[in-house]
Amino acid sequence: MAVLHSLSREPDRPHRCNSGKNxxxxxxxxxxxxLVERAQQGDVxxxxxxxxxxxxxxFWTAYAMTRDSEAANDAAQTGFIKxxxxxxxxxxxxxxxxxxxxxxxxxxxxxxxxxxxxxxxxLQLAGNHTRDAVAPSSESxxxxxxxxxxxxxxxxxxxxxxxxxxxxxxxxDLSEAEMAAALGCARGTVKSRLARARxxxxxxxxxxxxxxxxxxxxxx
Numbered sequence: 001m002a003v004l005h006s007l008s009r010e011p012d013r014p015h016r017c018n019s020g021k022n023x024x025x026x027x028x029x030x031x032x033x034x035l036v037e038r039a040q041q042g043d044v045x046x047x048x049x050x051x052x053x054x055x056x057x058x059f060w061t062a063y064a065m066t067r068d069s070e071a072a073n074d075a076a077q078t079g080f081i082k083x084x085x086x087x088x089x090x091x092x093x094x095x096x097x098x099x100x101x102x103x104x105x106x107x108x109x110x111x112x113x114x115x116x117x118x119x120x121x122x123l124q125l126a127g128n129h130t131r132d133a134v135a136p137s138s139e140s141x142x143x144x145x146x147x148x149x150x151x152x153x154x155x156x157x158x159x160x161x162x163x164x165x166x167x168x169x170x171x172x173d174l175s176e177a178e179m180a181a182a183l184g185c186a187r188g189t190v191k192s193r194l195a196r197a198r199x200x201x202x203x204x205x206x207x208x209x210x211x212x213x214x215x216x217x218x219x220x
Contacts, residue, residue, distance in 0.1 A: 032096040040087050047087075051080050054100060057172060061101050061182055062108035064167040071111045079104030098181040101174070105182035154204040162197035169194055 030038075030049070038046035058079060063072035083103050090099065155166055168174045168182060176194075180187045 033093055036087070036090060036096050037092070039084070040090070040092075047084055050096065050100075054097065055080075057097075058100065058104045060172050061104050061168070061174075062111075064164050064172070065105065065108040066112045072108065075108040075111050076104055079107045082107070098175075098178040101178055102181035102184075105184070109184075150205070154201055157204055158197065158200050161193060162200055165190070165193045165197040166201060 030046070032050065032053075035046045035050050039050065055076065058076040059072050062075035062079070063069065066072045066075060079100065083100050086103070090096075155163055158166070164183065165179070168179045174182065176187050176190050179190045183190065183193075185193075
């Protein structure tokens with residue numbers, strides 16, 4: 001990711017030697033809190049490890065808003081760079097992932113608002129992209145067990161707000177707190193949006209199933 005090259009040339013932060021290798025201590029991977037702490041102290045390699053850890057999730061979070069690969073990649077990279085420069089304001093011990101996703105989503109929202117892009121979703125499902133030691137929830141697994149084409153066709157036919165809610169919850173398996181950060185709304189609003197989106201998705205899937213049965217009955 002180009003952001004790694006940009007950070008490697010970053011002159012603003014004093015560099016501190018990293019006692020571990022590749023984001024680990026004695027073979028144990030560092031958690032986000034440890035990596036953020038090192039990055040705040042000037043260890044660029046620690047932040048580069050965070051970028052590697054979340055670059056896929058950041059891209060798909062941005063793509064859910066921009067519907068454009070190039071714009072999503074730009075938003076993700078800009079988000080990582082802005083997050084790096086804001087590390088001195090990041091509260092020690094706070095969860096890094098929702099904070100990062102909020103920054104990336106804001107960048108994506110700005111790009112989508114200015115470009116007014118509109119395209120069909122081509123999101124990879126949760127099991128097809130890299131996630132850092134996070135297994136899909138049982139709820140997400142049930143949704144993703146549906147036929148991929150049928151599911152994406154049904155999602156694509158829903159209003160944009162429903163598409164975003166379903167994409168974040170089931171395709172990216174974000175928590176409600178992370179969705180609230182990315183969407184810029186309260187968790188209660190996330191719950192209501194998800195409820196409406198799930199209801200419309202069920203109606204759409206039921207309609208598609210009914211149409212398929214009718215076609216078979218008519219020999220189509």
